[in-house]
Amino acid sequence: MRALLLAAWAGAGAGAGVVDIIKCERAGRGRSLVQAAAGRVFVLRPTSPLHTHTLHAARAAFMTLDLCEAEQSALAREHVLTARLYTDDPHSHAGPRSISPFAPCCASRLPVVYDAARLTRDSVVWDLGCGDGRVLHDAAARYGCRCVGVEIDATCLRRCASRAKSRGPVVDTLCRWHLADVTAAPEGVLGRDDALAPGTPAPTVVIVFVTGHGLRAISPWLKREWERAPRPFTIVTCVESLDACVDYRDGVSFDDFDPRAANPDGWEVYRDETHAKYGVFVVPPRCVSVEAWRASRPTPRACGPGSVAADAEPVAVVRNVLTDAECAALHLFAASTGFEGPHRTRTEDEEEEERERMERGEARGGGGSLRGEGAEDDGEEGEEGDDDDDDDDADEEEQLAMTLSEAILNADRGSPSSQTSADGTWAAVEDAYHAMPSHRVMHLHANAEIDNRAPGLRAKLLRALHRADEGDARDRPGGDARRAPRECVVESGGGWGLLRGRHAYVRSIEYHAYSQGGSVSDPTHRDAGSTLTMSVLLDREDAGGGGVLFTADGAGVRTTVEGLRRGDAVVFPSERVHGVTPLVSEDARRSSVVLEVWEGGVTSHNRQR
Numbered sequence: 195m196r197a198l199l200l201a202a203w204a205g206a207g208a209g210a211g212v213v214d215i216i217k218c219e220r221a222g223r224g225r226s227l228v229q230a231a232a233g234r235v236f237v238l239r240p241t242s243p244l245h246t247h248t249l250h251a252a253r254a255a256f257m258t259l260d261l262c263e264a265e266q267s268a269l270a271r272e273h274v275l276t277a278r279l280y281t282d283d284p285h286s287h288a289g290p291r292s293i294s295p296f297a298p299c300c301a302s303r304l305p306v307v308y309d310a311a312r313l314t315r316d317s318v319v320w321d322l323g324c325g326d327g328r329v330l331h332d333a334a335a336r337y338g339c340r341c342v343g344v345e346i347d348a349t350c351l352r353r354c355a356s357r358a359k360s361r362g363p364v365v366d367t368l369c370r371w372h373l374a375d376v377t378a379a380p381e382g383v384l385g386r387d388d389a390l391a392p393g394t395p396a397p398t399v400v401i402v403f404v405t406g407h408g409l410r411a412i413s414p415w416l417k418r419e420w421e422r423a424p425r426p427f428t429i430v431t432c433v434e435s436l437d438a439c440v441d442y443r444d445g446v447s448f449d450d451f452d453p454r455a456a457n458p459d460g461w462e463v464y465r466d467e468t469h470a471k472y473g474v475f476v477v478p479p480r481c482v483s484v485e486a487w488r489a490s491r492p493t494p495r496a497c498g499p500g501s502v503a504a505d506a507e508p509v510a511v512v513r514n515v516l517t518d519a520e521c522a523a524l525h526l527f528a529a530s531t532g533f534e535g536p537h538r539t540r541t542e543d544e545e546e547e548e549r550e551r552m553e554r555g556e557a558r559g560g561g562g563s564l565r566g567e568g569a570e571d572d573g574e575e576g577e578e579g580d581d582d583d584d585d586d587d588a589d590e591e592e593q594l595a596m597t598l599s600e601a602i603l604n605a606d607r608g609s610p611s612s613q614t615s616a617d618g619t620w621a622a623v624e625d626a627y628h629a630m631p632s633h634r635v636m637h638l639h640a641n642a643e644i645d646n647r648a649p650g651l652r653a654k655l656l657r658a659l660h661r662a663d664e665g666d667a668r669d670r671p672g673g674d675a676r677r678a679p680r681e682c683v684v685e686s687g688g689g690w691g692l693l694r695g696r697h698a699y700v701r702s703i704e705y706h707a708y709s710q711g712g713s714v715s716d717p718t719h720r721d722a723g724s725t726l727t728m729s730v731l732l733d734r735e736d737a738g739g740g741g742v743l744f745t746a747d748g749a750g751v752r753t754t755v756e757g758l759r760r761g762d763a764v765v766f767p768s769e770r771v772h773g774v775t776p777l778v779s780e781d782a783r784r785s786s787v788v789l790e791v792w793e794g795g796v797t798s799h800n801r802q803r
Contacts, residue, residue, distance in 0.1 A: 319398070327357055335365050360649050396423070400427055497769055509765065514761060518761065533705065658763055699791060700797075701723075723794060732761075740779075
């Protein structure tokens with residue numbers, strides 16, 4: 195929320211008020227304009243020193259310095275501009291005791307926050323003004339760390355607890371929620387276990403995402419806590435930094451702005467070159483200087499094809515990622531969104547509709563990432579079974595060629611279902627490939643479907659992937675298995691540490707359904723651009739022995755993964771060659787859910803966009 199929405203009242207006609215919403219930016223230190231939060235709305239009185247010439251100067255000087263600004267502004271419009279600005283309720287974000295209205299942290303910022311905080315399984319994360327809790331929900335799911343949310347709004351806090359419960363017992367167990375006024379917090383509350391409430395651990399990381407007004411209001415108290423806490427903690431702020439925040443409640447006088455007044459408490463803030471672009475700033479623990487914190491920044495391990503091909507641990511096997519009931523729920527989830535799988539023969543009406551669409555130049559599968567089409571079948575049987583198989587293969591290859599060509603043409607034309615950019619073209623090509631009759635794919639992450647409808651499944655998938663990357667020895671037999679209830683177990687492999695020092699976004703969560711002949715058999719197939727991939731087996735039946743997942747090293751030597759049970763997962767570096775052997779028998783089937791993470795940002799259609 196880098197840009198501040200300022201509602202400036204100006205006289206218009208017979209005493210009428212006109213709200214002029216402007217966006218202002220500040221580029222850090224020096225002679226500044228405005229730095230504040232999109233989504234934090236301030237109504238300036240007519241007596242405010244915000245003059246007409248200043249409004250024009252602010253408009254002229256506007257720059258987008260925060261890569262999340264557009265996304266965060268949209269959330270601000272949804273949650274702030276449509277909400278009550280004032281209420282007498284003391285337990286409301288719009289009440290007299292609140293220091294900031296509520297707008298959620300945008301999805302593009304979350305992985306940067308976690309990276310900046312350097313979270314691990316042993317972290318204890320407090321979020322002061324936690325809103326709906328999404329920052330902590332995802333932190334608990336990914337890292338398995340304990341989380342404490344403090345919020346003055348009772349409605350928001352109920353939402354925190356409800357959302358944590360919907361994400362499963364692991365997240366629910368790791369999170370604690372407290373209704374409290376931070377401005378009235380007692381001294382020492384951040385420094386001792388159980389100081390806020392019994393069973394509440396002291397923080398190692400404190401996250402604050404509030405307005406400049408709110409940050410200024412708690413800055414003196416926060417500085418005392420930071421200096422005196424027996425257990426030093428890191429502070430992460432979003433949009434506003436503690437050394438440059440300004441209280442804009444009474445307006446802004448740009449001409450008289452003194453940058454020294456923005457840091458009366460003497461904060462020293464670390465500005466990572468990448469984190470700052472996302473509006474994320476860090477105050478290291480008091481025992482660590484800014485220079486030492488910078489020097490200790492984790493260096494991401496190379497994850498390109500040449501770097502991961504010869505890994506001693508090519509894959510990690512993770513047991514009990516999903517239960518039988520959760521595997522069945524994923525099948526139902528796919529079916530409920532219109533995914534028909536690879537087994538159904540199309541009706542004559544559907545065939546006619548398909549021909550008409552092709553005549554109109556519309557690509558099959560390109561218009562929707564949550565819907566699959568049935569297998570194509572002309573309804574005629576040949577005299578010889580082998581000839582039928584050959585005809586089916588030829589038909590599938592011809593269908594793929596036609597679909598790919600149409601997808602590319604439509605992307606180049608800028609059709610409504612695609613983009614004119616290269617990303618749009620690749621997205622259309624991917625949709626076409628994923629409409630193959632013998633191997634169909636549905637994107638569960640598209641339009642945030644799995645986030646909204648199955649958040650518990652998403653949380654379990656993320657946790658399993660992170661645990662495999664950690665390769666925690668405490669999961670091994672005889673180890674110190676300190677786990678929350680029902681956590682998965684990393685049985686072997688992993689421990690690459692590829693996610694350390696990276697902003698790990700969910701690139702895709704896909705439901706794969708294979709039938710006879712279906713495979714991923716390209717000898718060079720990699721999940722190019724991704725960091726880690728996890729494939730969870732939902733079911734597999736093939737009398738011919740096909741449908742086996744494999745990886746390969748740089749010399750082409752394969753490692754197959756046998757003995758997987760329903761709900762078990764295989765995790766591997768995405769740039770490692772991998773595939774699935776062809777399904778053989780006529781009634782063979784295989785299904786899986788595949789998660790990929792990358793540094794390329796949020797996607798909402800398929801792997802490409």
